[in-house]
Structure formats: C-alpha cells, structure tokens
Amino acid sequence: MNILKFNSDEDFVQTGANLIASLLQSNPKAVLGLATGSSPVGVYAKLVEMHQKGLVSFSKATSFNLDEYIGLPVDHPQSYRSFMNEQLFNHIDIDPGQTHIPNGNAADMEAECLAYDKMLEENGPVDLQILGIGSNGHIGFNEPDVNLSSKTHVVDLLEDTREANARFFDSLDDVPRQAITMGIGGILKARQILLLVRGAGKAEAIRNAVEGPITTQCPASLLQSHPNVIVLVDEGAGKWLK
Numbered sequence: 185m186n187i188l189k190f191n192s193d194e195d196f197v198q199t200g201a202n203l204i205a206s207l208l209q210s211n212p213k214a215v216l217g218l219a220t221g222s223s224p225v226g227v228y229a230k231l232v233e234m235h236q237k238g239l240v241s242f243s244k245a246t247s248f249n250l251d252e253y254i255g256l257p258v259d260h261p262q263s264y265r266s267f268m269n270e271q272l273f274n275h276i277d278i279d280p281g282q283t284h285i286p287n288g289n290a291a292d293m294e295a296e297c298l299a300y301d302k303m304l305e306e307n308g309p310v311d312l313q314i315l316g317i318g319s320n321g322h323i324g325f326n327e328p329d330v331n332l333s334s335k336t337h338v339v340d341l342l343e344d345t346r347e348a349n350a351r352f353f354d355s356l357d358d359v360p361r362q363a364i365t366m367g368i369g370g371i372l373k374a375r376q377i378l379l380l381v382r383g384a385g386k387a388e389a390i391r392n393a394v395e396g397p398i399t400t401q402c403p404a405s406l407l408q409s410h411p412n413v414i415v416l417v418d419e420g421a422g423k424w425l426k
C-alpha cells in the first residue's frame with residue numbers, strides 16, 4: 185500500500201484528481217469505479233474544474249458506482265444517483281448511458297445484483313476504483329461481519345452507519361435500512377484502488393485498515409491483499425498512522 189499524508193486540503197484533492205485525470209489521458213476509455221460520501225467530494229470538484237479548463241475529458245469513459253440505497257426514489261436528493269449527478273456527472277462530458285449505479289428500486293433485487301456483476305464483468309475490470317471508508321471500516325456498504333460477500337448483494341445497514349448518514353436526511357427514520365453494494369471480491373478486482381480518507385473521525389478506521397490484521401470485522405483491511413492501493417489521508421485521518 186502506498187500511503188500519502190497531506191497537511192493541505194488543496195494538495196489532497198489535486199493529487200486524487202491528477203491520478204484520475206492522468207489515467208484518462210493515457211486511456212480515454214478507462215473504466216472508473218466511483219464512490220459517494222463526503223470523502224470524494226473535493227476530488228470530484230477538482231475534476232470538474234480540470235474538465236472546464238479542458239485538461240480532462242470523460243467522453244469515452246465508463247463508470248460503475250459501488251452502491252445505492254434500497255427503496256429511495258432515484259430522484260430523491262440523497263439517492264446516490266442524485267449525488268453523482270450533482271457532484272460530477274452533470275458537470276463533465278461523460279455519456280450518461282455509460283454511468284452505472286445499482287438500481288435500488290428493482291422489483292427483483294437478486295436479479296439486479298446478478299445483472300450488475302454481469303455488466304461489471306463484461307465491461308471490466310475497473311481501471312481505477314475510488315473508495316471512501318466508513319468509521320466502522322466499511323467499504324461500499326460492506327459492513328463488518330463474520331463473513332463478507334464477494335459479489336454484489338443486498339445488505340442490512342448497521343445502526344451506526346445509518347446514524348452516520350442521518351446528517352444528510354431530515355431524520356434518522358428517513359435513512360434507508362438496506363442498500364445494494366458491490367461485494368469485496370468485485371471491489372478487489374479493480375486494477376488500482378484509490379482510497380480517500382478525510383477527518384479525525386476516520387483515524388481509527390484507517391489505522392485498523394492499513395496497520396491492523398486482515399479481518400472481516402474491518403472490511404477495508406482486505407485492501408491489504410490488493411497489489412495496487414494508493415491511500416490519501418489528511419492530517420486528521422492520518423494522526424494515528426505510523
């Protein structure tokens with residue numbers, strides 16, 4: 185794992201954005217694995233800025249998002265489709281038909297999981313997978329558990345995850361109880377992984393993930409088994425790293 189610590193927010197987002205932009209410059213048809221949450225927001229904003237300056241184009245790229253809430257209307261402001269449209273897709277030249285997000289409103293969720301993995305397999309592997317980390321060590325919505333699923337699946341969200349995400353909703357009751365997420369196996373198939381970690385609230389999670397044992401109780405620790413992971417941490421998140 186290549187762990188880079190930043191004191192400056194600007195350097196953090198510029199480094200993340202440069203990695204994605206240089207991939208697209210060398211391979212315009214790159215397959216991007218995208219994440220939601222507050223961690224990648226600054227990197228997406230920087231990519232929009234770079235796109236507006238003519239420094240990067242997404243016109244031939246394909247994207248796959250990690251996860252989506254179940255049962256939230258797709259146009260709900262907190263759906264991950266709305267998030268991606270607002271933070272990135274509406275401001276760049278990516279073909280909307282080439283952006284993929286699991287359908288959290290499918291009538292048959294099992295079929296949706298299979299279809300998503302099939303699409304990933306047909307278009308993959310993902311060239312660069314962006315990830316955030318939950319304060320309990322989750323990646324995507326792969327929560328700590330005795331067993332982790334390899335494939336895309338439906339997950340019951342843990343209470344602490346719902347509470348962490350309640351800040352985006354009117355009340356805790358409005359936070360969905362389930363999500364569809366790519367599995368750990370799907371995530372680890374990416375050629376390269378870029379883990380973005382910001383804030384002191386993630387200090388323990390990232391220390392466990394990169395310095396602790398590889399355990400399903402900290403799903404992000406499985407990234408230690410991947411040969412090409414870059415971790416960007418800010419000062420707060422990196423405060424307990426060696």
Ligand SMILES: N[C@@H]1[C@@H](O)[C@H](O)[C@@H](COP(=O)(O)O)O[C@@H]1O
Nearest residue numbers: 220221222223316317318324325
């Ligand atoms: N499903 C998402 C994850 O993909 C994200 O990485 C994580 C951290 O979110 P944030 O970056 O807002 O702290 O939790 C969410 O629940």
